[in-house]
Structures are given as C-alpha cells and as structure tokens.
Amino acid sequence: MSETQERPKTLSRPIPSPAVSVETKPFWDAAREGRFLIKRCTACGKAHWYPRTYCPFCASGETVWEESPGEGVVYTYSIMRRSPGAAPYAIGYVTLNEGPSVLTNFVDVTPETLKIGMKVKVKFQPTEGGGPPAPVFAPV
Numbered sequence: 001m002s003e004t005q006e007r008p009k010t011l012s013r014p015i016p017s018p019a020v021s022v023e024t025k026p027f028w029d030a031a032r033e034g035r036f037l038i039k040r041c042t043a044c045g046k047a048h049w050y051p052r053t054y055c056p057f058c059a060s061g062e063t064v065w066e067e068s069p070g071e072g073v074v075y076t077y078s079i080m081r082r083s084p085g086a087a088p089y090a091i092g093y094v095t096l097n098e099g100p101s102v103l104t105n106f107v108d109v110t111p112e113t114l115k116i117g118m119k120v121k122v123k124f125q126p127t128e129g130g131g132p133p134a135p136v137f138a139p140v
Helices: 025-032
Strands: 036-041 063-068 071-080 089-096 101-106 119-125 134-139
Touching: 025 036, 025 063, 071 101
Parallel strands: 101 134
Antiparallel strands: 036 063, 071 089, 071 119, 089 101, 119 134
16 A cells, blocks of 8 residues: 555444443443453353343343353444544444354444454443443454
8 A cells, every 4th residue: 555545444433431230330340351241041051142130031030240252253234424534333243152142333444344254352442431441343
C-alpha cells in the first residue's frame, strides 16, 4: 500500500456503559479483570448466554459461572454505515465453542474482510462513562 493510499478503516463504535445488576455483577467484575464468563446449568449441563440465574433450557435455578476462552465463529453480522466520514461498525452473533450464541460488536476487522464462519476471540473494550468493559469480538 503506497503512502498516498488511505488504509481501510476497521470497524468500531463507542459502546454505552452497561447496566450492572445483582444478577450480572459477577460477569462485569470478571470483565474488568479481562475474563469472559458464561453460565452453565448443572441440572441439564447446557451452557447459556445471556448470563441469568435460571436455565433457559430446563428452568433449573442450578446454574454456575464458568470461565470461557471466548472463542467461536461468526454466525451472522450486519454492517452499519453512518453518515459520510463516520466509520462503519458491525454487530452480529458469534457462536461460542461451548455452544451459546452471543450478540456482539466486531472490531479490528474491515467491512470487506468480516465473513460468516470467521474464527474470532473475545476482547474487552472500554465503555462510555467509565463503566465495565464490554466484550467484543475480533478475528483470531
């Protein structure tokens, strides 16, 4: 790429500070430490996302926090293009290796190179207002 050519812009956007509840506080505390947690039901054995007390598969309240490596593949995505001059951003679903699908933002990739089936890994992005960092996904 010559010095006169502009580099393709990678996807990004500011993320609002998340609402932290008693139920999700362990998740956000781990995010501050750079760890990605999911919930697993000890009754049926299935992992689930979004973290919540009751299993969405069997309705058991026997769920535990589990650290995940945060690796998976892009299931689907949509590129959001804003006004001229503003960088585009992408949201979509990542299917984690543990099974659940996570709604997320994609970063460190250009719109032209983001693909369904692409291997991605979680990273944490600061949020507006000094809240806990939010999980986003980038190519491996």
